[in-house]
Amino acid sequence: MQDTRPTQQRERLSTALAAVADGDQAALREVYDSTSAKLFGVCLRICQDREAAEDVLQQVYVKIWHRAGRFDAQRASPITWLCAIARNTAIDWHRANMVAHLPASAAAAVADPSPLAPEMIEAQQQSARIFDCLEELDDRPRTAIRSAFYDGLTYAQLADAMTVPLGTLKSWVRRGLIQLRGCLGDG
Amino acid sequence: MADPMSAEERDALAGELALGVLVGEERAAAMRLRLSDPAFAAAVNDWNTRFEPLYAGFAESPAPALWPAIQRRLAAPDHSRIRRALRLWRIGAVASSALAASLATVILLRPPPAPVEIVRPPEQVAVAQLGTEEAPALLAVNYDPAGGVLRIRAVRLPESRLAPELWVIPADGVPRSLGLVASGGSSTVAISAANRALLQDGVTLAITLEPRDGAPHDAPSSAPIAAGKISAI
Numbered sequence: 354m355q356d357t358r359p360t361q362q363r364e365r366l367s368t369a370l371a372a373v374a375d376g377d378q379a380a381l382r383e384v385y386d387s388t389s390a391k392l393f394g395v396c397l398r399i400c401q402d403r404e405a406a407e408d409v410l411q412q413v414y415v416k417i418w419h420r421a422g423r424f425d426a427q428r429a430s431p432i433t434w435l436c437a438i439a440r441n442t443a444i445d446w447h448r449a450n451m452v453a454h455l456p457a458s459a460a461a462a463v464a465d466p467s468p469l470a471p472e473m474i475e476a477q478q479q480s481a482r483i484f485d486c487l488e489e490l491d492d493r494p495r496t497a498i499r500s501a502f503y504d505g506l507t508y509a510q511l512a513d514a515m516t517v518p519l520g521t522l523k524s525w526v527r528r529g530l531i532q533l534r535g536c537l538g539d540g
Numbered sequence: 541m542a543d544p545m546s547a548e549e550r551d552a553l554a555g556e557l558a559l560g561v562l563v564g565e566e567r568a569a570a571m572r573l574r575l576s577d578p579a580f581a582a583a584v585n586d587w588n589t590r591f592e593p594l595y596a597g598f599a600e601s602p603a604p605a606l607w608p609a610i611q612r613r614l615a616a617p618d619h620s621r622i623r624r625a626l627r628l629w630r631i632g633a634v635a636s637s638a639l640a641a642s643l644a645t646v647i648l649l650r651p652p653p654a655p656v657e658i659v660r661p662p663e664q665v666a667v668a669q670l671g672t673e674e675a676p677a678l679l680a681v682n683y684d685p686a687g688g689v690l691r692i693r694a695v696r697l698p699e700s701r702l703a704p705e706l707w708v709i710p711a712d713g714v715p716r717s718l719g720l721v722a723s724g725g726s727s728t729v730a731i732s733a734a735n736r737a738l739l740q741d742g743v744t745l746a747i748t749l750e751p752r753d754g755a756p757h758d759a760p761s762s763a764p765i766a767a768g769k770i771s772a773i
Binding site: 418422530 | 549558585590592599602606610613742
């Protein structure tokens, strides 16, 4: 992150979001051009359906259009803020639409031992720390946290899929989160 | 009030909220905490930052037709969507079904505790339910940004010689009066141009009981009896 390119990109995005907050549609287009592939990846991963993910992505940019005024460049990185909107919108879609398919899809999701595509390896190099820290967790907390993250599953869905009591699952995840934070050592 | 959570538990809760594993009242409680406690909000943001690199490598280009579709959504209200929104809103208002629970978010103004169910319909209409913990649906609100008209249906307001006054509380935390509303049945409030800018997705609406004289007032004189967040303009 000390690299100047991410810093420049961050500044450019923050500036564009400020213009979006003022109702500048060209600025929204700029945000779209530089972030839609990433945000679409987020939506697609959680929705697991291209058409749904494209509909969700439209909702995401409409939300960005209306919410840009709430982005605070002092407190958050623009891409993190945008990813959180995409993630939450996709999760809402998932919760509203996937109920009938559970727990089978959830079981399949948690049974996937490695959601990491080969092309991710390179990208990982830059941000290896969170990946390394996940690897340090015990199997079950790691599986639960990964499935929650990549598949948008709730505690109840995870507990069903992993066939453990809800309380046990929650304590795995909480313990895992505390351990993750300790490992990342970022405060 | 003593805080029963340790710093570690509190941080894990922030992580759970960022991860998206919470539902129902647990999620609601965490979202209330995020609204009321800037340190907790920062902790949630820190978790989002920690998790964000996990998406590295998933980037994929959406269809080229998507940008024009977004532009259309920014421009034109779509009435079938509005109808669907209202239908969902009614489902959410009446039943705490799985669907409603999945769409519901809860907000708190302090004091008193006032969780409110909100349904997120598509963008062109904003809806909110205003209430308290014991009575989540004291008022139902929908807002048509194109017309600048807010419709309020009072479902169950306490009998009072005072009148319900509606406030919008934007990000700066300063309530602005939108005027008095009827304590029973429906009322329609035309929103001034200045206040229209404040009625963004995510701002809080609240009701206080105020004297009729001098309304709209500069500031509320009492704690809200109902509150909720406006959603999805």
